[in-house]
Amino acid sequence: xKPANQIRPWVSGVGAVVVTxxxxxxxxxxxxxxxxxxxxxxxxVKGTLPVDDPNAAIWSTAKPATFPMSPQVHxxxxxxxxxxxxxxxxxLHDGTQVAVLLEYADPTEDPDDAAAIEFMVGDxxxxxxxxQPMAQVEGGPVNIWYWKNKDKKGVDMNAxxxxxxxxxxxxxxxxxxxxxxxxxxxxxxxxxxTEHPAEDTQLALGGFINxxxxxxxxxxxxxxxxxxxxxxxxxxSWWYFRAEAPPDYSGYYYAAFAAALALGFxxxxxxxxxxxxxx
Amino acid sequence: MGGSLVRPVLLILSMYVFLKFxxxxxxxxxxxxxxxxxxxxxxxxxGIVIFATLSRESKDAFFxxxxxxxxxxxxxxxxxxxYGFLILFPLLVGWQTYGSTATSDAPPAENRTIHPAPPxxxxxxxxxxxxxxxxxxxGKGFYAAFCSPCHGGKFDGKGPAARGFNPPPANFSDPTxxxxxxxxxxxxRIKKGGVGLPIEGMPWKSAMPRWEVELPDEWxxxxxxxxxxxxxxxxxxxx
Numbered sequence: 001x002k003p004a005n006q007i008r009p010w011v012s013g014v015g016a017v018v019v020t021x022x023x024x025x026x027x028x029x030x031x032x033x034x035x036x037x038x039x040x041x042x043x044x045v046k047g048t049l050p051v052d053d054p055n056a057a058i059w060s061t062a063k064p065a066t067f068p069m070s071p072q073v074h075x076x077x078x079x080x081x082x083x084x085x086x087x088x089x090x091x092l093h094d095g096t097q098v099a100v101l102l103e104y105a106d107p108t109e110d111p112d113d114a115a116a117i118e119f120m121v122g123d124x125x126x127x128x129x130x131x132q133p134m135a136q137v138e139g140g141p142v143n144i145w146y147w148k149n150k151d152k153k154g155v156d157m158n159a160x161x162x163x164x165x166x167x168x169x170x171x172x173x174x175x176x177x178x179x180x181x182x183x184x185x186x187x188x189x190x191x192x193x194t195e196h197p198a199e200d201t202q203l204a205l206g207g208f209i210n211x212x213x214x215x216x217x218x219x220x221x222x223x224x225x226x227x228x229x230x231x232x233x234x235x236x237s238w239w240y241f242r243a244e245a246p247p248d249y250s251g252y253y254y255a256a257f258a259a260a261l262a263l264g265f266x267x268x269x270x271x272x273x274x275x276x277x278x279x
Numbered sequence: 280m281g282g283s284l285v286r287p288v289l290l291i292l293s294m295y296v297f298l299k300f301x302x303x304x305x306x307x308x309x310x311x312x313x314x315x316x317x318x319x320x321x322x323x324x325x326g327i328v329i330f331a332t333l334s335r336e337s338k339d340a341f342f343x344x345x346x347x348x349x350x351x352x353x354x355x356x357x358x359x360x361x362y363g364f365l366i367l368f369p370l371l372v373g374w375q376t377y378g379s380t381a382t383s384d385a386p387p388a389e390n391r392t393i394h395p396a397p398p399x400x401x402x403x404x405x406x407x408x409x410x411x412x413x414x415x416x417x418g419k420g421f422y423a424a425f426c427s428p429c430h431g432g433k434f435d436g437k438g439p440a441a442r443g444f445n446p447p448p449a450n451f452s453d454p455t456x457x458x459x460x461x462x463x464x465x466x467x468r469i470k471k472g473g474v475g476l477p478i479e480g481m482p483w484k485s486a487m488p489r490w491e492v493e494l495p496d497e498w499x500x501x502x503x504x505x506x507x508x509x510x511x512x513x514x515x516x517x518x
Contacts, residue, residue: 070443251381
């Protein structure tokens with residue numbers, strides 16, 4: 001135990017440091033503001049990208065992001081209840097190609113089970129429902145990557161409003177699905193950049209881009225008609241996607257430089273003060 | 280030593296505690312943003328320094344312990360705290376620099392205006408449908424058919440189709456939604472839907488249908504009546 005008269009100066013010294021830290025941290029932007037999934041982050045992998053293997057072990061290195069789904073009610077034909085409630089999304093890239101894995105619960109495998117990813121294209125914002133025309137904002141088109149179980153392939157499409165869906169003349173998207181134990185896993189693959197920037201979304205490393213999802217459960221009703229088809233599907237809102245850039249250490253360099261400057265400033269200041277006291 | 284610094288330090292600390300924990304609990308108040316707390320603490324510090332430097336004696340009394348602390352002159356047991364401070368300060372500067380220069384993992388910030396201004400032709404319209412129990416009842420029926428899947432049977436924005444939409448459907452029982460809007464505003468929002476919003480309303484994210492394509496104006500006015508009645512709110516009026 002230290003005597004009380006030794007502890008008191010300690011307390012006031014520590015108090016000064018704490019106050020400084022409080023003041024400084026008060027100005028620090030966005031301290032630990034953890035939120036629910038808003039973005040899919042695709043880390044860069046060395047080696048082979050699992051372009052046609054939804055069950056590859058390497059997928060576990062990508063952090064999953066989960067997005068809630070709603071029935072499509074924005075535009076007729078509507079649907080008020082859909083099978084899929086959430087979609088879990090992982091993504092990877094190798095610097096040339098990107099692979100996106102959608103995972104969702106669906107009790108049965110049906111030939112008409114289908115899934116799609118939607119991106120904005122270009123600089124103009126596009127409405128999440130197929131780039132519906134907006135009254136006061138000039139919107140852009142959307143790029144849709146579509147997969148249907150029975151077709152066993154990916155389809156690259158564009159739309160600018162419901163009823164304008166068009167299959168591209170150049171097909172860059174590949175897709176593969178695997179169903180097991182009531183879960184669909186669907187992998188979409190495409191080169192990060194293509195030669196058609198007006199139709200294909202371009203995935204620049206490090207940049208955030210808007211992404212949305214759609215899922216159709218291909219089950220049929222009592223009379224043999226598809227329940228979820230066309231605009232009657234489960235949809236998500238716009239979220240974000242980012243293909244991660246190679247690690248950037250410049251923040252550490254700047255921090256080390258600033259700390260060294262502060263240390264130098266302290267050294268010069270104290271030397272000057274000591275000289276002043278001695279005089 | 281250090282006696283003349285204890286009061287300023289205590290003052291700044293209590294100011295921080297007051298702004299951070301007491302102010303938000305005052306009725307009608309709200310938590311202060313950290314930038315404002317920082318500004319108030321800087322003002323407090325400036326005031327303390329001005330007060331302490333009013334006369335030569337008070338200035339010396341105020342700065343002497345600080346100078347002694349920095350130079351390590353006659354500070355006895357404080358020496359350890361001094362070394363702690365001299366190590367912590369450059370680290371804090373480095374940490375601050377890292378925080379402001381490191382590449383962020385956060386997606387771009389979105390500042391959505393929740394109730395943007397309607398186009399001129401929609402301001403000040405009055406509901407042409409008479410407020411009879413039959414009309415309100417009919418409005419509630421239309422609401423149940425067209426609106427409740429998202430806005431909820433209880434007018435709380437928690438309908439079965441709501442979960443995937445961001446922004447979420449408006450909660451009409453919340454006093455900051457329809458209670459602070461005029462009926463003409465609701466008429467515009469229902470008629471034109473999400474795609475009718477101006478750019479600050481982020482029209483590309485709203486799932487609100489453009490009901491003018493499917494419902495006659497009279498039904499929309501009745502729905503508005505049904506919504507206010509069902510959510511136990513009244514439209515905002517000109518005083």
